[in-house]
Amino acid sequence: MNKKVRELQTYPMDSLVKAKEELKKAGKRIYDFGTGDPKEPTDPKIREALVKAIPEVSQYPTVKGRKDLREAIANWFFNRFHVLLDPETEVIPTAGSKEAIFHFPLVFIDTDTEKKKVIFGTPAYPVYERGTLFAGGEPYPVTLKFEEQFLLRLDKLPKSLLEETAIVWINYPHNPTGAVAPISYLEDTYNICREYGIILCSDECYTEIYFETPPHSLLEVGKKGAVVFHSLSKRSGMTGYRSGFVAGDSEIIQNYLKYRSSFGVASQDFIQQAAKVAWSDEEHVKERRAIFGQKRDIFVKFFKEIGLEFLYPEATFYLWVKVPNGISSKEYALHLLKYGIVISPGEFFGKGGKGFFRIALVPTLKECKEAVDIWKKAHKELMEKKNCR
Ligand SMILES: Cc1ncc(COP(=O)(O)O)c(C=O)c1O
Structure with a gap:
């Protein structure tokens, strides 16, 4: 074993x-x-779309996903965050965000180099650590503090550590604390990652469950070197459907797409049709x-x-x-x-x-x-x- x-x-x-x-x-x-x-x-509209989409013969879905779903996602993203995404090169539908988070380090950690650390906060969703371990990377959990509103502060970490880091995971709104990140935090964190050549991954599956001000997306700050993970699980009550997407820097997304064909986790076509209805309704x-x-x-x-x-x-x-x-x-x-x-x-x-x-x-x-x-x-x-x- x-x-x-x-x-x-x-x-x-x-x-x-x-x-x-x-x-x-x-x-x-x-x-x-x-x-x-x-x-x-x-929502009944989503369930009806799923039922209607089930074909007589169901064939393999593509890893790239349906064009109409990628377009619906890009539309939603623009309306919500005012960021333009190219549905051809900057978006991939996924089978929920968990698998996309887990598999990401398998493609983006080069275990033959010194740059294989992955930084994430603790407490956190456990998958950042698990994905890192399975990929042969080195997890580097950073304790998040109540008095710092549970923000993962890269500015407080040693330069030598950042130099050896391949990926940083942030997750705001945050599971488990419910903490939200101001845009200035996203800017500062993004700039540090750019300086050290680190891929900044932002798990944004809770951005739609808010009570006051709508939370920001990392992509509002910049796309280069940045990737966001979204999901219909929490936003639309679709945990059982397994549907989400990953978006951001086209070079990273295209590389991810290339290797995702090995994983066999392409979202089913009928789920994608239901997902299109979900992303198109607020x-x-x-x-x-x-x-x-x-x-x-x-x-x-x-x-x-x-x-x-x-x-x-x-x-x-x-x-x-x-x-x-x-x-x-x-x-x-x-x-x-x-x-x-x-x-x-x-x-x-x-x-x-x-x-x-x-x-x-x-x-x-x-x-x-x-x-x-x-x-x-x-x-x-x-x-x-x-x-x-
Ligand atoms: C922070 C966080 N990210 C990702 C996920 C995965 O969600 P899903 O795979 O259902 O999209 C969860 C689920 O609880 C979560 O809490």
């Missing part, structure tokens, strides 16, 4: 699945704030934002009431919350689990997650309201037991 695979711990979310299964078996009512997979139905996205906004408000109020500290989320459907003093995030999560409430301990997202937990606002609005009452009781019980504030 591959040594790197052996050394990896189980994918963090897998342990949540097991815990939930056990609760289910015990007949417990579950309020699942673990995995970021919301339950709101996919109404359903507005409705989703309104629902997540209501759920966010319920928990913002609740955490304030019980005195837990958190980053006020302007975007994403996550809340990143400090565990009460004297309690580990695992202990807190295990205690809530007894009451059927599933949360993710911060360590699931790397060592930088210590002392925090994440909730994903995926249960329905009604379930969120019910869960708050149960959580309040569970919290009080643990605080009394531990003699905490």
